[in-house]
Amino acid sequence: MDSANPKKDGLPSESEVARYLRNHPGFFLNNEDILAELKLTHQTGKVVSLLERQVEILRERNMDMRGRISNMLDNANRNDQLFERSKKLILNLIEAKRAEELSNILCRHLVNDFDDIDYASLILFADPSRLGSSVLRVVSPEQAQQQIGSLLRSKKAICGVLRAEELSFLFGKHADHIGSAALMPIQAGNLDGVIAIASKNPQHFKSSMGTLFLEYIADVVNRCLPKLMKGPFL
Structure with a gap:
């Protein structure tokens, strides 16, 4: 029994349900009626469907990924500039008389x-x-x-x-x-x-x-x- 989420009336604990769903990712494909009935509470208090919540999560992840890619491109651009400036400096140092x-x-x-x-x-x-x-x-x-x-x-x-x-x-x-x-x-x-x-x-x-x-x-x-x-x- 899960000590953090004890069973009630013989029902599986939340962790057991989560573990089952992770091990059976196709569960909702065969039980679409259950998927349609699932509702989640948004941070604003508004009740939304699971699909809406999934879309929102994907949108948030997409924005986070865009931010990371933008940072990577900025870093790459700065590194390119540093390389070119360093090369210019070194070539001039080598040519000093x-x-x-x-x-x-x-x-x-x-x-x-x-x-x-x-x-x-x-x-x-x-x-x-x-x-x-x-x-x-x-x-x-x-x-x-x-x-x-x-x-x-x-x-x-x-x-x-x-x-x-x-x-x-x-x-x-x-x-x-x-x-x-x-x-x-x-x-x-x-x-x-x-x-x-x-x-x-x-x-x-x-x-x-x-x-x-x-x-x-x-x-x-x-x-x-x-x-x-x-x-x-x-």
């Missing part, structure tokens, strides 16, 4: 071609007197550890809301306009550094978001940058 040009291409394309990226920077950790230039930003490893050492410790991409002093180090005069940011450590030959991107939107970069795209771009920079650098530090 100097480290300064690579840095400029990277930051310009990230800001201009990708949604909600308002600021970008590439920072290398080395002796500024040996590697510095007017375009390529270079800071000493000691300064980097002092300013963003906690962000570099895991050697993995980090997303979220950063401290004011970290934003100031990464983005300079733009720090006050940044709501959220992401950064990825790089290792180009023997030269360490970081790629940092930021959005004015505090909700855009979250700790829970994926970092595959940023890691992918960092891999490309790691491969391209050493070929453009000169000096014993590589």
